[in-house]
Amino acid sequence: MSNFFEKSDLSRSEAENIISETLQKCDDGELYLENSKSESILLDDNKIKNSSYNSDLGFGFRAISNEVVAYSHSNEISKNSLKQSSENLKSTLKSAKGTYNYEIPKSNKKYYENINPIEQKSLNEKIKILTDVNNYLRSKSDKIKQVTANFLGEQKSVEIIRSGGETLSDVRPLIRFNVSVMLEKNGRKETGVYGVGGRQSYDTYLKDDNWKNVCDEALRIASVNLESKPAPAGEMKVVLGPGWPAILIHEAVGHGLEGDFNRKKTSAFHNLMGQKVASEGVTIIDDGTIDNRRGSLTIDDEGTPTEKTVLIENGILKNFMQDRLNARLMKTRSTGSGRRENYRHIVLPRMRNTMMLSGNHTQEEMIKAVDKGIFAVSFGGGQVDITSGKFVFNCTEAYEIVNGKIGSPIKGATLIGDGPSILKEVSMVGNDMMMDPGIGTCGKAGQGVPVGVAQPSILINKMTVGGTKL
Amino acid sequence: MVKDQEFLKKKATYCLDLANTLGATDSSVVVKNSVSETVNFRNKKLDESNRSDDLGISITTYIGKKKSSISSSNLLNENLNILIEKCVETTKNTPEDEYNSLPDRDLLAKEVKDLDLYDDTHIENDQKINYLKKLEESASNDKKIVNTESSFTQNKSNFVLANTDGFCNGYKTSSFTASSVTVAKDEKSMERDYEYSSKCFLKDLDDADELGKLAANQTIRKLSPKKIGSEKISIIFDKRIAKGILSTFTNAISSSAISRGTSFLKDKVNQKIFSDKINIFDKPDILKGLGSRNFDSEGVRTDTLKLVDQGILKHYLIDTYNGKKLNLKSNGRCGGTSNLYFENGNISFKDLLNSNSKSLYITETIGHGSNIVTGDYSVGATGFLVENGEFKYPINEITIAGNFKDMFQNIILANDLEFKYATNSPTMLIEGMVVAGK
Numbered sequence: 001m002s003n004f005f006e007k008s009d010l011s012r013s014e015a016e017n018i019i020s021e022t023l024q025k026c027d028d029g030e031l032y033l034e035n036s037k038s039e040s041i042l043l044d045d046n047k048i049k050n051s052s053y054n055s056d057l058g059f060g061f062r063a064i065s066n067e068v069v070a071y072s073h074s075n076e077i078s079k080n081s082l083k084q085s086s087e088n089l090k091s092t093l094k095s096a097k098g099t100y101n102y103e104i105p106k107s108n109k110k111y112y113e114n115i116n117p118i119e120q121k122s123l124n125e126k127i128k129i130l131t132d133v134n135n136y137l138r139s140k141s142d143k144i145k146q147v148t149a150n151f152l153g154e155q156k157s158v159e160i161i162r163s164g165g166e167t168l169s170d171v172r173p174l175i176r177f178n179v180s181v182m183l184e185k186n187g188r189k190e191t192g193v194y195g196v197g198g199r200q201s202y203d204t205y206l207k208d209d210n211w212k213n214v215c216d217e218a219l220r221i222a223s224v225n226l227e228s229k230p231a232p233a234g235e236m237k238v239v240l241g242p243g244w245p246a247i248l249i250h251e252a253v254g255h256g257l258e259g260d261f262n263r264k265k266t267s268a269f270h271n272l273m274g275q276k277v278a279s280e281g282v283t284i285i286d287d288g289t290i291d292n293r294r295g296s297l298t299i300d301d302e303g304t305p306t307e308k309t310v311l312i313e314n315g316i317l318k319n320f321m322q323d324r325l326n327a328r329l330m331k332t333r334s335t336g337s338g339r340r341e342n343y344r345h346i347v348l349p350r351m352r353n354t355m356m357l358s359g360n361h362t363q364e365e366m367i368k369a370v371d372k373g374i375f376a377v378s379f380g381g382g383q384v385d386i387t388s389g390k391f392v393f394n395c396t397e398a399y400e401i402v403n404g405k406i407g408s409p410i411k412g413a414t415l416i417g418d419g420p421s422i423l424k425e426v427s428m429v430g431n432d433m434m435m436d437p438g439i440g441t442c443g444k445a446g447q448g449v450p451v452g453v454a455q456p457s458i459l460i461n462k463m464t465v466g467g468t469k470l
Numbered sequence: 471m472v473k474d475q476e477f478l479k480k481k482a483t484y485c486l487d488l489a490n491t492l493g494a495t496d497s498s499v500v501v502k503n504s505v506s507e508t509v510n511f512r513n514k515k516l517d518e519s520n521r522s523d524d525l526g527i528s529i530t531t532y533i534g535k536k537k538s539s540i541s542s543s544n545l546l547n548e549n550l551n552i553l554i555e556k557c558v559e560t561t562k563n564t565p566e567d568e569y570n571s572l573p574d575r576d577l578l579a580k581e582v583k584d585l586d587l588y589d590d591t592h593i594e595n596d597q598k599i600n601y602l603k604k605l606e607e608s609a610s611n612d613k614k615i616v617n618t619e620s621s622f623t624q625n626k627s628n629f630v631l632a633n634t635d636g637f638c639n640g641y642k643t644s645s646f647t648a649s650s651v652t653v654a655k656d657e658k659s660m661e662r663d664y665e666y667s668s669k670c671f672l673k674d675l676d677d678a679d680e681l682g683k684l685a686a687n688q689t690i691r692k693l694s695p696k697k698i699g700s701e702k703i704s705i706i707f708d709k710r711i712a713k714g715i716l717s718t719f720t721n722a723i724s725s726s727a728i729s730r731g732t733s734f735l736k737d738k739v740n741q742k743i744f745s746d747k748i749n750i751f752d753k754p755d756i757l758k759g760l761g762s763r764n765f766d767s768e769g770v771r772t773d774t775l776k777l778v779d780q781g782i783l784k785h786y787l788i789d790t791y792n793g794k795k796l797n798l799k800s801n802g803r804c805g806g807t808s809n810l811y812f813e814n815g816n817i818s819f820k821d822l823l824n825s826n827s828k829s830l831y832i833t834e835t836i837g838h839g840s841n842i843v844t845g846d847y848s849v850g851a852t853g854f855l856v857e858n859g860e861f862k863y864p865i866n867e868i869t870i871a872g873n874f875k876d877m878f879q880n881i882i883l884a885n886d887l888e889f890k891y892a893t894n895s896p897t898m899l900i901e902g903m904v905v906a907g908k
Contacts (some may be wrong), residue, residue: 007548045730047567051560052539055553067512072521075543085521092519092595123563145731182732182843189732189843231848233871233906234700264512266617266653268660344522383836383850387653387662388695390867392837392850414839414848414869416906466839466848466869468904470700 002035002157004059010079016165022063022086023163027098028324029063029089030163032301033077034343036156039118043130044148051123060343063089064325065096071346100163101328107305111289111296112199114171116155120201126151129211137181137215143226144219145189146182151175151202156342160303168303173199174294174450176439177206179218183226192222193380193396197438199292205438221378221397224409231413231467232400237373238415238463239366239401243434244379246455249284250354250442251382251391252419253277257311257319258444259326259337259349261386268389268420269317277317278423281359284312286321288336288352294438295353295452299336302347306336311354312423323349341447351442353452359429366428366459368404374465375399375406376415389419392466414466422460430457473503473525475640478630481545485529485554486634492558494531496572498633498768501545502526508623509595511602514610517619519595531557535566569794572768577800578637579765579772586757588626588642589671598622601648601678608682609650614690616660617653620682622646624672637769645760646672650685656693661864663689663833668891670758688833691854695864698855698907704829705870705903706822706856709886711832712812712895716750718874720807720893722842723783725792734845734875735783742781744878747815750778752787754808761809761892765802772802777810811894815883822884822899824859830905831856832870845874868907877903 005012015031023029035057042050060073061082070092072085133149152175159169178195194217196205240248253269261267269277278284288297288306297306302324310318322330323338326349339350367375375398382393392414400407433456442451478501489497503525510518527550528541538561540553602620609618623646630640649666665685667676707715719735727733735743744750754763754772766772768790775785788796789804817825832853839849848871855862877900884897 007546048565049567050539051537051564052541053553053556053560054540055542055544055549057542057544057549068516069518070520071518074523075525075545076523081523088519088521092516123560127563127565184731189734191732191843231871233869233904235908264617264619266660266662344524346518346520381838383838385662385834385836385852387660388852388866390836390850390852392839392869394837394839394848411844411846412839412841412848413871414837414850416837416850416867416869418867464867464869464906464908466850466871466906468848468871468873470702470904 004033004035004077004159008077010077010082014079015082016161018082018086019161020163022089023100025096025098026063026065026093026100027328028101030302031161032060032343033159034058034156036154036342037118038154040150040152041126041130042150043134045146046134048127048130056342058343061085061089062346063093065093065098067329068093069325069346073344102164104162104166104303105305109305110298112173112292115173115201117173117175117201118153118155121203129206133179133211133215136212137219140219143183143185144181145184148180150178153202158301168299170298175202175205177211177214178439179214181218181222183222185226188226190222190225192218192220192225194218194221195437195439198294199296224397228409228411230469231398231410232465232469233467235462235464237370238460239370239373239375240458240460241377242430242432242455242457244436244453245376246354246356246436246453247379247382247393249356249455250351250453251384251393252417252422253284253312254351254354255384256386256389256419257321259320259322259330262320263326263330267386272317272420275317276315277420278312278315279426280315281429282312282315282423282426283357284355285310285357286351286354290353293353293435293452294440294450295351297352300338301340302334302338304334304336304338306352309335321349321351323347339449341449345447348444348447350444350449351451353454355454356456358431358433358456360431361428363430363432363457366430366457367401367406369459370401371403373401374410375401384419390416391419392416410467416464416466425461426458427461428459432456472505472626472628472642475628475630478503478628478640479638481527482630482632482638484547485527485550486632488551488554489529489531489558490634492555493533494558494561495534496532496634497530498572499527499529500629500631502627502629504625504627506623506625507595508621509598509602511606511620513618514603514606516599529554529557531561532570533561535568535570536561536564537567537570538564569791571790571794572633572635573770573790573800575635577770578635579639579769582639582641582764583755585755585759585762585764587670587762589644591672593624593646593672604678605648605650605682608679609652609686612686612690614654614656614693615652615686616655618650620650622648631769633769639765639769641764644670646675648675648681650682652685652689654689654693658694661689661692663692668760692852692864695866697867698865698905700906700908702902703905704826704899704901706829706831707898708831708833709895709897711835712898713891713893715898716810716812716893716895718840718842720787720810723786725786725788725796727842728786729792729795732843734842738783739786741783743783744778744781744881746781748778748781748881749776749813751776751813752807752810756809759809759889761807763808767805770800770802770804772808775801807893809892811887812883812896814885814887814896817884819884819886819897820859822882822897823856825899827858829856830865831861847872847874847877868905870903870905872903
């Protein structure tokens with residue numbers, strides 16, 4: 001654990017006094033301290049293109065009075081700097097008349113080990129694997145024109161000091177390994193991308209030559225795309241494969257169920273609590289407690305232990321995801337979903353690992369049930385307008401379905417739908433739920449946080465596919 | 471207060487000297503400080519105040535043709551000592567790359583012109599609050615507006631870029647940004663839209679009243695949208711979307727994408743990729759320009775480039791590393807373009823709307839559907855159906871798709887260019903794109 005006050009002219013007890021004094025008439029608030037170390041090693045175009053290391057240290061001081069949030073952050077952990085922040089907060093909340101809520105739930109559970117993945121593997125070992133990746137892929141096919149592979153590793157230590165001196169802390173490891181391949185055949189170029197990651201050591205993900213599986217998958221996707229034909233345009237049935245395609249859940253309903261948008265009534269879901277928003281058999285949870293997953297957290301960035309939150313149960317909307325601020329204003333409790341990218345940002349209610357649970361259909365049944373449609377297996381990313389409810393996601397590997405059979409691969413296309421109604425169009429839920437490979441980052445209000453998704457195969461009756469073939 | 475040049479230069483020199491002592495043959499360093507103050511309003515009341523003071527340093531060390539870099543927000547010498555030692559160690563263990571080097575000395579910027587990028591005015595939070603009150607009053611005038619969120623940010627930044635070839639320069643910049651996001655509601659729908667203004671000088675910022683009114687009107691007109699059928703149709707891109715197409719073009723001509731072979735515009739220099747009427751400029755020396763700069767992120771002089779001349783691609787955007795790989799000289803575009811724009815077309819906005827009996831006017835796109843390897847484009851879109859020059863009704867839950875190779879050839883521009891962002895386009899018409907809807 002980091003000792004944030006070791007090299008500072010500010011002692012822990014002085015900091016506690018400033019915090020308590022600043023927050024005395026506020027409803028909530030805390031000092032958030034963060035020390036993160038991260039590395040990036042990139043192989044590209046046959047060379048180690050980049051090896052970089054970042055060390056980031058800072059604090060964010062937050063005071064909340066009723067709905068108003070005052071925030072100030074700085075890189076300098078010093079008496080002067082904290083006092084200046086305190087003055088900023090107090091000048092914004094001059095008329096605060098609240099009562100500080102000291103209560104915060106506790107838990108002894110931890111969902112990852114206290115390790116620093118960067119130090120667990122030497123630079124030379126990492127460079128060797130990247131070089132092996134390049135050689136392995138380039139020896140597989142002469143169509144390969146470009147290989148990019150990289151390691152991203154991080155250890156983030158956080159400490160939350162609340163008014164009265166209560167302190168909560170967490171050390172979070174995170175790694176990612178990505179491979180991207182570009183193929184060329186008869187002048188046509190296509191790419192394939194795949195990666196793995198989570199909150200464990202590099203070796204957990206790379207052992208037994210598992211890196212080769214990552215390479216093979218990227219190459220397989222690129223090869224499929226090389227044979228793809230233009231995607232169709234218009235409304236049709238869509239079968240989604242298990243795992244990563246759950247980006248659909250994340251975009252279509254996840255963001256719309258975050259507490260802030262519902263408190264402000266700007267989400268298309270704000271007046272649908274307790275109502276049917278999905279087909280029977282559809283259950284969606286947001287879970288921060290799965291061991292070592294990318295979206296898991298022992299405590300959130302306000303110090304609340306994370307949990308498994310049921311969002312939609314058998315088609316009925318049950319819960320929103322809450323941080324402390326929105327929970328208090330909506331008279332409910334925090335679900336341990338208060339997150340921030342780093343100390344530069346305010347806390348917002350965010351997703352962790354968002355998952356649709358298994359049903360009892362098979363993927364074969366779904367394909368057979370489609371006369372004309374598409375089967376989407378892999379995705380690039382998505383986006384949502386939470387107010388209108390319209391969301392998109394971009395497929396990077398998809399096939400046409402003709403008369404109950406999988407046909408030719410089709411080019412990447414954007415799929416668009418309506419969040420509050422799309423899950424009512426789910427007519428079959430598969431028995432093959434799968435987690436994503438651990439590479440997702442979710443963006444909201446300019447803040448990126450690591451998240452996970454999971455789902456079984458599903459059949460959607462009607463979605464608009466944004467291809468070019470009419 | 472933002473840190474002064476003297477402080478930043480002292481830190482930069484300290485790092486270069488230390489790297490040299492520890493065995494680096496060359497090195498470069500950037501030291502930055504940025505101080506921002508933001509006030510947010512929601513439904514005519516104070517919602518958030520936010521002050522940020524960000525320090526940052528990034529150092530790249532070279533040992534011959536080996537290179538590595540570090541960055542940190544902790545500028546205490548004690549921390550820098552540890553990090554620079556680590557950086558030099560890592561450099562020793564990183565394989566050589568023949569193209570690694572500092573920029574050519576003769577390309578480095580010799581003088582720093584005053585481009586009028588810094589306004590010393592400090593706007594107190596109380597004044598920001600007055601502006602936002604006025605803005606939100608105007609934005610929430612109509613009963614259909616059910617939520618307003620507005621924001622005012624003042625940012626002051628300063629930086630120094632230095633390298634062991636004697637380059638050591640930097641300057642202050644400022645920005646004042648106001649924005650308003652409104653939500654409108656009727657029986658059938660709820661919609662969101664926005665307006666914003668960002669300027670180097672406080673006095674140039676748009677009027678609060680005007681900004682609020684625009685945000686509200688742009689949202690209200692989107693209410694009760696319809697979904698249309700799938701068809702081939704002409705698309706008119708609002709200026710705020712058209713500039714995104716220009717950005718995709720610049721991604722595709724970046725020397726990194728070109729040297730890696732991952733761009734559909736590779737080997738297209740001196741070829742016609744747009745129609746004859748299209749000219750594209752990147753002009754770094756516009757006074758008060760949002761993208762203006764004296765040199766690029768390596769210290770290389772930046773001159774105005776006519777990237778596209780009568781439809782013909784004239785330049786890639788070249789940095790030192792990829793330039794050496796492509797056997798071309800850096801044209802000062804490490805870190806991208808400056809003030810980039812399409813020159814005006816020769817028809818009015820009204821004539822552009824009238825040029826087809828039926829078209830779609832797009833005001834927002836969602837999704838990351840631009841592929842610069844293949845040129846394929848497919849995104850979710852929101853907008854209006856235009857018939858015989860008139861806006862008929864709002865449209866959503868559709869996608870628009872095409873391939874940039876064809877789209878570029880079919881661009882027709884109106885004559886309504888304005889410099890609102892760093893990258894700007896007049897209203898743009900592209901014929902023959904595919905809409906997917908019902």
